[in-house]
Amino acid sequence: MVLDSFxxxxxxxxxxxxxxxxxxxxxxxxxxxxxxxxxxxxxEADGYIKGNIAIIDNKKLGKPITLIVEVRIKNKHTxxxxxxxSIFLSTPAIQQVYLxxxxxxxxxxxxxxxMSEYEQLSERLLFNDENIHGFKTMVTLQNIKQSFDxxxx
Amino acid sequence: MVLDSFxxxxxxxxxxxxxxxxxxxxxxxxxxxxxxxxxxxxxEADGYIKGNIAIIDNKKLGKPITLIVEVRIKNKHTxxxxxxxSIFLSTPAIQQVYLxxxxxxxxxxxxxxxMSEYEQLSERLLFNDENIHGFKTMVTLQNIKQSFDxxxx
DNA sequence: AGTGAAAGGTATTGGGG
DNA sequence: CCCCAATACCTTTCACT
Numbered sequence: 154m155v156l157d158s159f160x161x162x163x164x165x166x167x168x169x170x171x172x173x174x175x176x177x178x179x180x181x182x183x184x185x186x187x188x189x190x191x192x193x194x195x196x197e198a199d200g201y202i203k204g205n206i207a208i209i210d211n212k213k214l215g216k217p218i219t220l221i222v223e224v225r226i227k228n229k230h231t232x233x234x235x236x237x238x239s240i241f242l243s244t245p246a247i248q249q250v251y252l253x254x255x256x257x258x259x260x261x262x263x264x265x266x267x268m269s270e271y272e273q274l275s276e277r278l279l280f281n282d283e284n285i286h287g288f289k290t291m292v293t294l295q296n297i298k299q300s301f302d303x304x305x306x
Numbered sequence: 307m308v309l310d311s312f313x314x315x316x317x318x319x320x321x322x323x324x325x326x327x328x329x330x331x332x333x334x335x336x337x338x339x340x341x342x343x344x345x346x347x348x349x350e351a352d353g354y355i356k357g358n359i360a361i362i363d364n365k366k367l368g369k370p371i372t373l374i375v376e377v378r379i380k381n382k383h384t385x386x387x388x389x390x391x392s393i394f395l396s397t398p399a400i401q402q403v404y405l406x407x408x409x410x411x412x413x414x415x416x417x418x419x420x421m422s423e424y425e426q427l428s429e430r431l432l433f434n435d436e437n438i439h440g441f442k443t444m445v446t447l448q449n450i451k452q453s454f455d456x457x458x459x
Numbered sequence: 460a461g462t463g464a465a466a467g468g469t470a471t472t473g474g475g476g
Numbered sequence: 477c478c479c480c481a482a483t484a485c486c487t488t489t490c491a492c493t
């Protein structure tokens with residue numbers, strides 16, 4: 154499947170607002186609603202659209218603090234790394250996990266209610282893990298931009 | 307406005323999948339569809355729901371590389387910082403911008419097609435800015451988890 | 460592949476408790 | 477603030493170009 158300019162325009166609009174009706178979408182891309190409907194179905198079937206979500210205000214939901222954690226690992230063999238990944242994946246406070254090259258191995262972005270929640274989490278996830286060589290935590294003062302928008306040409 | 311357990315359950319479900327119908331939502335929280343409808347409208351009006359978006363596959367859209375950039379700023383006065391923020395905000399390749407405490411000032415997460423795109427961007431955004439003291443770039447090997455899910459108790 | 464119309468399903472609104 | 481019912485709107489399908 155290769156995307157034409159209609160598909161790209163549709164994706165561009167949906168990644169900004171997926172509540173837009175197919176009828177309005179059709180107007181904006183100059184197609185009929187049924188054509189838009191079929192294209193969206195195809196884009197979802199082929200995995201171009203990975204999910205449809207509501208973005209919730211973390212401050213209003215009692216999780217005002219965003220933390221960035223750089224984690225260094227001792228033994229980087231596959232089994233060990235998979236172990237760390239699955240723990241990070243299953244921890245609800247952790248929103249994002251990146252495996253990176255450079256001075257550290259994992260970058261975590263997490264959201265907590267207060268620093269005591271973070272202390273408990275870091276104790277359980279980081280201090281008490283033999284294979285974690287060290288970690289550095291930074292508190293964010295401001296979440297200036299938070300999106301997964303892709304620049305679709 | 308204070309959230310009760312119905313609102314929290316609704317938000318919890320919508321942040322996982324906002325395409326779920328209000329009818330199904332109503333079943334899962336044990337309310338009528340109209341009650342769910344009114345609650346969602348109120349949650350949006352009060353800013354608990356900040357947006358509704360489709361998540362697009364960055365690899366399939368020709369942006370397979372995610373980069374993490376730590377930026378250090380020389381002069382951190384308000385005017386200068388606002389300048390940096392607005393530039394980062396208006397750069398489509400930059401998905402996320404955090405203002406942080408610690409060894410550096412901004413953390414950027416960006417998505418590009420290839421390293422030459424990054425070189426062009428870093429030249430324009432980082433090298434050619436007198437007020438940027440330095441920056442460190444890390445390439446992600448794997449985006450293990452990417453969400454904005456909040457742990458709603 | 461696209462269109463347009465028909466059918467089916469959801470969202471939304473208003474009356475009543 | 478809830479439910480139920482009616483209406484309006486949207487999505488989805490189908491026949492045809």
